[in-house]
Amino acid sequence: MNNKILLAMATACILASCSPKETPSDFRYSLDEFADLEVIRYQIPDWESLSFGQKQYIYYLSEAAKYGRDIIWEQNFQYNLPIRKALEKIIRTYSGDKQSKEWQDFMVYAKRVFFSNGIHHHYGEHKFFPDCPREFMESLFSDADCDKSLLEIIYNPQIAPFRRYQGEGVDLIKASANHLYEGVSQKEAEAFYNAMEDPNDPEPVSYGLNSRLVKRPDGTLEELKYTTGGLYGKALSKVVENLEAAAAVAENDVQRKYIAELVYYYRTGDLKTWDKYNISWVKDTLSAIDFINGFIEVYGDPLGFKGNFEAMVNVRDEDASQRTVTISENAQWFEDHSPVDPRFRKAKVKGISAKVINALCLAGDTYPSTAIGINLPNADWIRKEHGSKSVTIANITEAYDRAANEKENSVLKEFAWDEAEIERAKEYEYITDNLHTDLHECLGHGSGQLLEGTPSNALKEYSSTLEEARADLFALWYLADPKLVELGLLDNPDAYKAQYDSYIRNGIFTQFTRIELSKQNTEAHMQNRKLIADWCYEQGAAQNVIEKRRRGGKTYFVINDYQALRGLFGKLLAEIQRIKSEGDYAAGKELVEKYAVNIDPELHREVLERYAALQLKPYRGFVNPDIVPVVKNGKVIDYRIDYCTDFVAQQLEYGEKYSTL
Numbered sequence: 054m055n056n057k058i059l060l061a062m063a064t065a066c067i068l069a070s071c072s073p074k075e076t077p078s079d080f081r082y083s084l085d086e087f088a089d090l091e092v093i094r095y096q097i098p099d100w101e102s103l104s105f106g107q108k109q110y111i112y113y114l115s116e117a118a119k120y121g122r123d124i125i126w127e128q129n130f131q132y133n134l135p136i137r138k139a140l141e142k143i144i145r146t147y148s149g150d151k152q153s154k155e156w157q158d159f160m161v162y163a164k165r166v167f168f169s170n171g172i173h174h175h176y177g178e179h180k181f182f183p184d185c186p187r188e189f190m191e192s193l194f195s196d197a198d199c200d201k202s203l204l205e206i207i208y209n210p211q212i213a214p215f216r217r218y219q220g221e222g223v224d225l226i227k228a229s230a231n232h233l234y235e236g237v238s239q240k241e242a243e244a245f246y247n248a249m250e251d252p253n254d255p256e257p258v259s260y261g262l263n264s265r266l267v268k269r270p271d272g273t274l275e276e277l278k279y280t281t282g283g284l285y286g287k288a289l290s291k292v293v294e295n296l297e298a299a300a301a302v303a304e305n306d307v308q309r310k311y312i313a314e315l316v317y318y319y320r321t322g323d324l325k326t327w328d329k330y331n332i333s334w335v336k337d338t339l340s341a342i343d344f345i346n347g348f349i350e351v352y353g354d355p356l357g358f359k360g361n362f363e364a365m366v367n368v369r370d371e372d373a374s375q376r377t378v379t380i381s382e383n384a385q386w387f388e389d390h391s392p393v394d395p396r397f398r399k400a401k402v403k404g405i406s407a408k409v410i411n412a413l414c415l416a417g418d419t420y421p422s423t424a425i426g427i428n429l430p431n432a433d434w435i436r437k438e439h440g441s442k443s444v445t446i447a448n449i450t451e452a453y454d455r456a457a458n459e460k461e462n463s464v465l466k467e468f469a470w471d472e473a474e475i476e477r478a479k480e481y482e483y484i485t486d487n488l489h490t491d492l493h494e495c496l497g498h499g500s501g502q503l504l505e506g507t508p509s510n511a512l513k514e515y516s517s518t519l520e521e522a523r524a525d526l527f528a529l530w531y532l533a534d535p536k537l538v539e540l541g542l543l544d545n546p547d548a549y550k551a552q553y554d555s556y557i558r559n560g561i562f563t564q565f566t567r568i569e570l571s572k573q574n575t576e577a578h579m580q581n582r583k584l585i586a587d588w589c590y591e592q593g594a595a596q597n598v599i600e601k602r603r604r605g606g607k608t609y610f611v612i613n614d615y616q617a618l619r620g621l622f623g624k625l626l627a628e629i630q631r632i633k634s635e636g637d638y639a640a641g642k643e644l645v646e647k648y649a650v651n652i653d654p655e656l657h658r659e660v661l662e663r664y665a666a667l668q669l670k671p672y673r674g675f676v677n678p679d680i681v682p683v684v685k686n687g688k689v690i691d692y693r694i695d696y697c698t699d700f701v702a703q704q705l706e707y708g709e710k711y712s713t714l
């Protein structure tokens with residue numbers, strides 16, 4: 054329902070979109086690597102096709118997003134900002150040997166702090182430590198005239214070990230380092246908010262979302278709200294100033310209305326207005342440019358009340374959105390030609406089209422590490438009454454994909470059989486991945502019908518896996534259909550082979566890098582992929598459709614006959630549709646139990662070892678492209694995109710420009 058869940062889905066269901074854009078051949082996506090982190094650049098496609106007014110709107114929204122930067126740092130931990138300021142000053146003024154190991158270690162620490170918006174790991178939430186000795190850090194602090202009392206906070210493992218502590222038998226607020234409460238115990242905070250909540254309110258307010266709860270010397274509790282006149286007042290005033298500048302050049306009145314509501318909310322802290330804003334925002338499905346800006350996700354708070362500051366500006370990806378429109382407009386053709394028994398097809402089918410966006414600016418809690426989708430607002434009653442926006446961020450997905458393939462030691466190179474397979478993947482895997490997702494989401498799940506009298510829950514615990522398999526098979530079957538070329542969705546009738554290669558390789562083998570040795574395969578999407586790949590491997594064995602080969606002590610899975618494999622996908626689709634339509638629980642159970650659950654221990658060990666040997670960074674994040682005003686005769690006449698070439702330089706620039714302390 055929100056970013057983090059979407060991120061989890063990303064690994065599970067690779068939601069993606071957008072056609073591959075022409076990029077300058079010297080553009081490198083991967084920018085920097087250190088510790089367990091990689092920094093990537095994303096591109097903004099079609100910037101020049103935007104009007105001057107749109108660019109202006111984007112510029113001010115991005116400024117509004119970035120002015121909230123200090124807030125998330127302080128929410129994460131009270132001393133993050135003074136520590137960041139010290140690190141910035143040291144980097145700017147240091148004149149010693151930059152090749153020395155101590156300095157290099159210091160820089161790795163600084164970059165980790167920048168990446169995590171603080172001294173705790175952005176994902177693991179534990180405190181991390183510099184590799185350079187404390188004496189060296191102390192000399193840096195001395196030379197730059199920084200507050201040396203911060204050293205104890207940086208080096209002492211007893212101080213603030215976890216940003217957010219998750220455990221039992223302790224006071225979670227006291228055990229967590231983040232700065233969302235002050236002097237308040239968990240019991241007191243829970244009692245405070247429980248007293249506010251009205252279980253009978255059909256439109257419950259998200260109490261506590263935009264404040265810090267503090268205990269006064271007389272023992273009373275008080276909420277300090279994040280408003281232009283309250284907490285982070287200076288930062289929020291700049292946010293508001295830029296939101297108002299954006300409103301003046303907005304695309305339409307709908308945008309102006311919800312920006313006005315958001316501004317009122319930042320001035321007053323009134324959470325009813327926040328809901329009102331969200332309702333106006335969620336109804337805007339037509340504007341090309343969109344944004345989020347506010348205290349949104351509550352994961353940072355061990356009690357789940359306080360929202361982290363988060364912002365993002367984006368623009369609709371017209372090509373990719375058009376692609377899903379094309380697919381859904383032809384939904385009936387796909388339904389009528391599917392390889393399932395005509396009794397199980399829908400007489401009238403309606404496709405859905407998905408909105409695909411490109412990120413223009415990441416900020417607050419979405420920077421540098423971000424999700425690949427947005428699914429908001431979070432308030433359940435608003436989602437129920439007014440709907441939600443669910444979008445995938447194409448240029449972020451693309452950047453992940455391209456950065457991975459740039460590497461010498463990519464997963465693709467390690468597990469593909471030969472150069473031809475690698476080349477095919479580089480050329481067509483991205484677009485066919487996106488088409489696979491489109492076909493799966495826009496048509497696959499909605500296709501087919503139950504026979505009369507079949508209960509919808511007949512497949513019980515096997516229903517999710519079988520349902521995902523059905524949607525995947527629908528997509529796999531049609532990826533190889535000439536219809537896609539005819540509709541202009543692919544430019545090469547053989548493009549699908551790249552998707553078949555990667556689907557089989559992943560389903561039968563490489564996806565198990567995410568599972569511990571000796572554990573079973575339990576997640577529905579992973580089960581469905583294994584089911585399909587293993588079933589086809591076995592069914593095609595006599596014709597050697599998929600061949601298991603060995604070379605240099607390593608295993609590979611190679612497709613010998615793509616059309617035969619397509620036939621197997623169609624056959625399995627027909628069978629799983631039958632199982633669903635008739636509610637054949639026993640047959641569904643057998644498929645899942647036989648093909649989806651148990652991982653060959655030899656293969657499993659091998660994939661884990663080969664993957665580990667690649668030494669890939671487990672966590673990735675981004676720098677933003679700079680949106681630069683082009684000035685002529687003292688007047689802004691255009692906005693240009695400059696691609697950042699240095700992670701630290703962007704951090705220092707943001708630290709200088711967007712800090713209001």
Ligand SMILES: [Zn+2]
Pocket residue numbers: 066493498521524
């Ligand atoms: Zn699905």
